[in-house]
Each structure stands twice: as C-alpha cells, then as structure tokens.
Amino acid sequence: MERGILGVVRECDNFSCDEPTTRSEDPEKPYAFRVNGCDSVLGYMTRDIVRKIQWSHTWSIDHHQQTVTLATPATATADMRSRALDDTLKATKKLGTISLLNSWRNETFPVYGPRGEALLEIERCASALFGIVTYGIQLICYVRDERGLQLWIGKRSEEKKTYPGMLDSTAAGGLGAGKLPIEALISEAEEEASIPEEIIRMKVKPMTPLTYFHIRGNKAGGESGLFQPEVEYTYELELDPSMIPEPGDPEVECFRLYTIEEVLQALKQRLFKPNSAIVVVQLLIQLGILTQENEPSYFEILSHLYCKLEFPILMQQSC
Structure with missing residues (x-):
C-alpha cells in the first residue's frame, strides 16, 4: 500500500491509462x-x-x-x-x-x-x-473554535452494502437524472446530516468538481474490477460551533469532529471511503493546509483530483 496523501488519491483515481485498451482480442482489454x-x-x-x-x-x-x-x-x-x-x-x-x-x-x-x-x-x-460516467455530490462541513479547525466526519453504518463502517464526508449522494447539483446537495444534507436547507443556501461554497477514474474493489459491493469514471460536485460549509450534524438516515452511524491531525492519520490509514478521501484532500488544499511547500507530490495529487476523462461528460453549474 502506497503511503502518504499521494497514495490516498491514487487509490481512488486508480485506472491506468497505460492499460491495454487498443489491441483487439486482448483478454485484458475492456x-x-x-x-x-x-x-x-x-x-x-x-x-x-x-x-x-x-x-x-x-x-x-x-x-x-x-x-x-x-x-x-x-x-x-x-x-x-x-x-x-x-x-x-x-x-x-x-x-x-x-x-x-x-x-x-x-x-x-x-x-x-x-x-x-x-x-x-x-x-x-x-x-x-x-462503465459509464456517473455524477455525485459531496459536502464537507467544518468548524473553527478555540481548538482550531475541525472537520465533521461521518461514519457509515456497518450494515451498508458498500464500504460498511468506513469514514465519509458530512453528506454525499448520487446525482440522478434530471437533478441539479444544488438540489441533490440540499436533499442529502437534510436527509443524512439534518442540516436545514436555509443554512445550505446561505453559507455553502462550491469547490472545483472532482473528476477521477476508479476501478471498484471488493468493498464497493457486488462484482469487483468494474470501471467507474466519476464527476463529483463538491462543497464546503463552515458551520457555527453550535450547529451539530445529526444522522437522519440509518445508513449513517454517527458524526464526529476530527482535528486536522486526526483527519491526516485517518487518510493515511485508509479509513475513508475512497471518493470521500479525495474530497477531504481537496478541502485541505482549499483551506491552505496542504500546499506545494509542505507536500512534495502536490502537483501529482492535483492530477488525480482533476483527471481528464476520455468519455463525454456534462459539467453543470454547482450552485
């Protein structure tokens, strides 16, 4: 297992462009x-x-x-x-x-x-x-108080068929046909974390959409080795310390505030669901915690967060 933040993002964006996709009748060619x-x-x-x-x-x-x-x-x-x-x-x-x-x-x-x-x-x-391109939304909430910056991290239920018991963003979900990203965000934030719509509309900030090409492993549920290119509309939200996310869905076990040090340790220990891990990494970059001065693989990390997909995609407005 590759160590460090680069290894974390590579586990999500893990399709190799060098794989044999051009030779006819190759048993490894998709x-x-x-x-x-x-x-x-x-x-x-x-x-x-x-x-x-x-x-x-x-x-x-x-x-x-x-x-x-x-x-x-x-x-x-x-x-x-x-x-x-x-x-x-x-x-x-x-x-x-x-x-x-x-x-x-x-x-x-x-x-x-x-x-x-x-x-x-x-x-x-x-x-x-x-192996078609799918779309989703993810929200990371955080607070600033006397203890510094802390992230609200969710824990998936052990009963989930996909990535049971792993750490997650504050709210996330797929973007179904006919839905705008902001609509899906409001729905998932209310359903999974009990965050009211008015807080989302007033305070949420869109980040740059993530694009990556994942090959599913055995924790994803169902058959492994399947191709999963994705676009994730990502958002950050600074909450008042008095606002505490509460699970509104049995698929979410609990929420807990993590310090930056705890988040980095959890990332390196591979405790996060893969595409939630890269959203956390993106937020650390957004907030100036992970920079090219303190991370030698900074630009390679960016290349895995914003991968060029080889299939047609539609990028919508985040808000």
Whole structure:
C-alpha cells in the first residue's frame, strides 16, 4: 500500500491509462460500450460482465473489436434507448448471474453524448456494469473554535452494502437524472446530516468538481474490477460551533469532529471511503493546509483530483 496523501488519491483515481485498451482480442482489454448513432465510446465493460448479460437482438456484440453497441436506430429517442437497456438489465437480473443487480434502486443516471445531449438513462446500480460516467455530490462541513479547525466526519453504518463502517464526508449522494447539483446537495444534507436547507443556501461554497477514474474493489459491493469514471460536485460549509450534524438516515452511524491531525492519520490509514478521501484532500488544499511547500507530490495529487476523462461528460453549474 502506497503511503502518504499521494497514495490516498491514487487509490481512488486508480485506472491506468497505460492499460491495454487498443489491441483487439486482448483478454485484458475492456469492451467499449457504444450507442448506434454516436461516435464516442461511452464506457468500458469487463469481459466477464459481457459474458453474463442476457443480450437481445437490440444489441451488437463484436468480440473481435471488443465492442458492445446498443443497436437501436440512429434516430432513436433517449426514451427508446433507455427502455431497450432496461429490458436487457431486467432479463439479466432474473438470471441471477450479476450480484450488483440485486441492489436495484429504481433510480436512473444519465448518459451523455459529446454535445451534452442525454442519450439514455440507466438504472443506478447497473452504471458500473457499463462503465459509464456517473455524477455525485459531496459536502464537507467544518468548524473553527478555540481548538482550531475541525472537520465533521461521518461514519457509515456497518450494515451498508458498500464500504460498511468506513469514514465519509458530512453528506454525499448520487446525482440522478434530471437533478441539479444544488438540489441533490440540499436533499442529502437534510436527509443524512439534518442540516436545514436555509443554512445550505446561505453559507455553502462550491469547490472545483472532482473528476477521477476508479476501478471498484471488493468493498464497493457486488462484482469487483468494474470501471467507474466519476464527476463529483463538491462543497464546503463552515458551520457555527453550535450547529451539530445529526444522522437522519440509518445508513449513517454517527458524526464526529476530527482535528486536522486526526483527519491526516485517518487518510493515511485508509479509513475513508475512497471518493470521500479525495474530497477531504481537496478541502485541505482549499483551506491552505496542504500546499506545494509542505507536500512534495502536490502537483501529482492535483492530477488525480482533476483527471481528464476520455468519455463525454456534462459539467453543470454547482450552485
């Protein structure tokens, strides 16, 4: 395990651009997910997942070029594509060959084309199967008092299917289809940390959105080794010391104030959920605690926080 803050961010942004993605019929090469009528690759799929999905006549699978193409007409609407994909996922779920589909949420994520157009929507739990770019929000709250700067860190329930018992940001969640980042932020802050909407609207500050390419490990729940490129809209919020976040969701076990030293120790001990860890690192940079003067890998850390994704993405206004 690589030590230091650089190792922390590399564990989240852990897809190597040097991996073999160009040679045909390479067993280690991911299949490219495409949609008929769109020139861009939209995601990466593992060979094992391609083998397990119940494909229908709506799909074109090329094992030589290692591509999976949704072969709906080029003029198909987003709704038509979404229905075709949903039918395939539900048929596969009935087979019981992919455990990730057992976490079906009836919540969809958007898939965007190169001009920012919504090509289709996909069931949230299946997004990693196709390796599409997903979007989320994260909030880190902190206070300043006589003890100095302290961060409000959440602890995930031991019953969570994903990253059980690990440390987390103050509030976080996925950005479903049709939702603005600020709307999702308000909802998650109220639901997970009992922070009122008026405090969010008055005091929250957006940070620069994070972009990274993660390969899921065994703590993520479901199949491991799946591709997960993500955009995270991140926010910081300085709370009055009298304001104490309270779990409003059973998936959050508790909140506790961490000193900067405790936060750094928890990061280095890998106690944080990977994409929560990098939000904490981003805040430490934002607040001037982690700088190029005291961190020799500063610029390499930045390259992992703001990775250039090779798929189409849509960047919305944070607020």
